[in-house]
Amino acid sequence: QVQLQESGPGLVKPSETLSLTCSVSGGSISSGNYFWSWIRQPPGKGLEWIAHIYGGGSTTYNPSLKSRVTISVDTSKNQFSLKLSSVTAADTAVYSCARTPYSRSYRGWYDPWGQGTLVIVSS
């Protein structure tokens, strides 16, 4: 059973870069059949997709965040990572990693999810 676990600082200063890692266990991130995604949820608000990376390494970003986001994969560690630059208080959110099938018939089926990690942007 595939499991995802986020890790990274819980507090980031304004204008700095937020860096998070998602560790994947129980399956290979390079299997090529999935999109590996970052999704965030500001306190009391809805879900927002940030970016995803295909097992083969191609990336897609939410246009609203594209200029500040980098997603990457480290197949040797079975991990993928998120970097969000120039953060502001508006980037305070629970950040979760999740997986969705590459198959068009199942895109949108996010499972599993990591437990999520709260990142607060504050000085």
Add this chain to the structure above:
Amino acid sequence: QSVLTQPPSASGTPGQRVTISCSGSTSSVGSNYVYWYQQLPGTAPKLLIYRNDQRPSGVPDRFSGSKSGTSASLAISGLRSEDEADYYCAAWDDSLSGPVFGAGTKLTVL
């Protein structure tokens, strides 16, 4: 601002049937399957409905989904107190090449 439109709240009494709507665009709901997630406080979203109207194993048949054109809906019959949660609709958006979510509907069981 969320791309899929949901009512912010819904409510019902135990045993009642409630529906939650989800409206999107031709590039999202109109062209792709709709998914529904249930989120209990402090937990990750749980898949409730996939491909518009299918239930994963373990989800009670009290939950049902439907889609027509650029709109979809989630129905919960025989409402129970444990159904009190936030519900999100989601769909792939071809113009985004990624998913879009609704802002969520908070369901209260009175």
